Structure formats: structure tokens, C-alpha cells
Amino acid sequence: MTMSGFDTLLPRPVSAETAPGACPWPVPVEVRTADLPAEGYRLHIRPDGVTLEAADAAGECYGRQTLRQLAGPDAFRAASIHNGPVELPCGTITDYPRFAWRGCLYDVARHFRTKAEVLRFVDLLAAHKLNVLHLHLTDDQGWRIETPEFPRLTSVGGWRKSSMVGRHDGPERDGRPHGGYYPVDDLREIVAYAATRAVTVVPEVDLPGHARAAITAYPELGPASETPWEVWTSWGISTSLLDPSESTLDFFRAVFDHVLDIFPSPVIALGGDEVPGVTEAHHRFVRAIADHLVARGRTPMGWDEVLDGGDLPKMVIGVWQDRERASLAAKGGHEAVLCPEDGVYLDHRQSDHPDEPVPVGYRQDLEHFYAFEPESGPHVRGVQAQLWSEHLDTVRRTDYAAFPRLSAFAEVAWSSGPRDYAEFLPRLRDHHLPRLDALGVEYRPLDGPRPWQTRPDAPGRPR
Ligand code: ACM
Secondary structure, three states: OEEEOHHHOOOEEEOOOOOOOOOOOOOOEEEEEOOOOOOOEEEEEEOOEEEEEEOOHHHHHHHHHHHHHHOOHHHHOOOOOOOOOEEEOOEEEEEOOOOOEEEEEEEOOOOOOOHHHHHHHHHHHHHOOOOEEEEEOEEOOEEOEOOOOOOHHHHOOOEEOOOOOOOOOOOOOOOOOEEOOEOHHHHHHHHHHHHOOOOEEEEEEEEOOOOHHHHHHOHHHOOOOOOOOOOOOOOOOOOOOOOOOHHHHHHHHHHHHHHHHHOOOOEEEEEOOOOOOOOHHHHHHHHHHHHHHHHOOOEEEEEHHHHHHOOOOOOEEEEOOOOOHHHHHHHOOOEEEEOOOOOOEOOOOOOOOOOOOOOEEOOOOHHHHHOOOOOOOOOEEEEEEEEOOOOOOOHHHHHHHHOOHHHHHHHHHHOOOOOOHHHHHHHHHHHHHHHHHHHOOOOOOOOOOOHHHOOOOOOOEEO
16 A cells, blocks of 8 residues: 555545445545556545545445545444544555455354354455455355255254364263254345455355265265264364265256356355365366366365365365465466465464463464465465354354454455564554444454453363
């Protein structure tokens, strides 16, 4: 971002309502198209009004988001609590993103999020100029897409009878049914809502592992040896895989056709991660689904394990295990989205604080997120933070896990360094946390959890 003129700040009332929407935010601005990099914008704020030049619709959204930031934290409330005009500093800002893909994976399979909660999350992504919602819709623990051709996917696969609390090897479960799914029209609504905020929803149907909910609904999709099936009540990596037969392939071709009808995203995710005991037949199965998506004009996205199968069509690879795999992806002619487990996993614990709720995974505190330095290059489409939800059973827990680490990540995704955490921290504390407060986000306080944010009932498993 380049800013000029802010050394002669002239706070000046601009006649505007303070009630914000995400995009457009209703400051009266004159909008013009301009020759700027994709998603870029230029804001001229002068005593006689605001002009917004934008490369495209996304650039217009981001220009309006920046105006909202300049207007102060109360511009992030759901309704105005002040009378009178908003004051904006005068000057010029030219701004455009570093990466085309600035994503966040949202796992609605392990713990379902209501439609209203998903829409709220879209607003939070847009407020951070993130532009991809990678919606993880199916897993061992639940199937969340209404699929009329195969109704048991939701009537059976859409809920489980119980859940593990925290992370442990014991048989204890909470005894509480958990479930939910999105009717097709709700999914269409989420896609449309996101589009008006410059957010693309990339759906994921995970296979050939992470598919126990589907196998429970239709046991013929799984190995004959393993019965009876139930939607999984555990966390971890299940060894049960889809049977990579021609009839399973036909089933999932039909499922993906349904998904393509709902989601216009150019990229469609097919999973491919964590498949213990994977065989050549499973690799062929993944390749056949990838080919099917390509034949339908979309680009398949898979987790970096799919590279082990070789001979794939051009894909987007989610590089999560080992950063070297970005080069491997490039060698295969693919593009990489960098989302390393040791860098940007929002489910991992945020500190060694004894009260840190459900302390799983590696310690990835705020400074660690801010220090994430992704490689650039033509093979890197972008970056993505990952919000897996095994241990995030409510949206309050999600807020705690995501923020403010996702705010730090958003800055890395949008702008090139150099970065100085000592400079970032007061900016976050004094300017951005008040915005999150105004939005009603229950983020993790910088000095550790509030008593009601702790989870003494839920054991963790730190690494
Ligand atoms: C992953 O974390 N299994 C992609």
C-alpha cells in the first residue's frame, strides 16, 4: 500500500451514514474504473469528497473496506451509535494485494456451523480483505451438503450420535447428538452473499479418506470387511477408505456434478489427504475425479498427498505437510496454495499458558502467524489459513481460535514485508482489536483466555 498526503491530515466531515454494510459501505463515493493491478484500488479523500478508483468489483469492495477502517471502530458496528457525519483523514491510498488467493479453510464437517454463522464468517473474511472461503463440507464426522439424489448422505451422514471431547485415546464420548446440513438453496445463498463481498466459496468433498459419513449412509461405497458403520465419533485419521470401484466413482461423479451446479467457483476441492494404506487404485480414483472436474471446465484442488500419485491434470495443490512440496507441485505443472501445518493452522494451540483451551498441535501464537513468510513465484497462487473444527464446538470457540491470528495472517496475505512484530502489535491493539470488539468477535485476548474461554473439561494433546 502506498499512502500520500497523510502527513497533512485534514480530518474533514464527509456526509455519510455510519451504519456499515460489509460492501458497499455507504459512504457516498464517486467510483471510477482504473488501470490498477487486479483487485486494486486508489482512494482520494479530499475536503470536497471521496473518489474511489478500482480495477474491478473486488477493488471497489476493498476501497470501501479501507474507508470503513479509516472511519474508526464504530464503523464496524451493526448500526450507528452516533449522530452526525463521519470524519475521514484526507490523502491518497493506492493499494492492491500481494497474492491472488487469500483464503481460510472453514471446517463445517467436524462441527456444523449454521448458515447465519457462515454468513458472519464471510463478513469477517471480507473485513480482512481475504477472498477465498474454502468450505470443508464432508468428513468422517459428517456430511453437510443436501444431495437430493442420495438423501441418506444427510439423513444418515449428516449427524453423529456423540463426540469425543478434547483429544484422548479413551472410549469416553459426550453422549450428545451433533449434526446439521445445508439445504441447496442455503448453499446458493452463501455463494451469492460471499460474491457480493468479493469472496469465492471453494467447496471441498474429501475423498478417498475422510469419508466415513458417506460410507455410513451408503455402505456399498466402503470396504466390505468393515461393518457396521457409524458416523465417526472420534477425531484423528480414520483408516477406513472408499472402495475405489467403478460404481463408487460413478457415485462421486454424480455428487460432484451436483456440487458444480451449486458452486460456480473455478476451483473445486476433492481432498486427497491423510489416506493410510492408499493403493494405486485409490490414486487412480482421485485422478478420475480430477479428470471429471477438468472435463466440466473446473480446476481440481487437492491436498499435497495427491502429488504422490503422479500423472495428474493441472491442479491447485494445498501445500500443508512440507513446504518443499510447493516446488514438487510446480514441477508437475500445478499451482500451490501455501497452508503449512507448522505455520497457519488456527486449531493449534496459541500459547503454553496452562489455561489455553484444548491445547492441541504445535504452539502457533500471534507472533508466529505474523512471521509466516510464504515464498512467492509464478507457481504460488496464494496462501490459506486453516480452521479445522474438531475442538471448536461453538462459534465462540471459533472466534477465539481465529482471531486475532487471522488478522495477522491477512496482513501477510495482502502485503509484502518487511514485517516488524513490535510495530504490528500496538497497531493491532490500538486500532484493530477495537474493530473486532465493535464487530462482536470474541477473540483471544493478548494476555490469555478469560475464565469462560478456558476448557478445563477438555484434554488436549500438545506436540
Ligand atoms: C490437512 O490438514 N489434513 C489438510
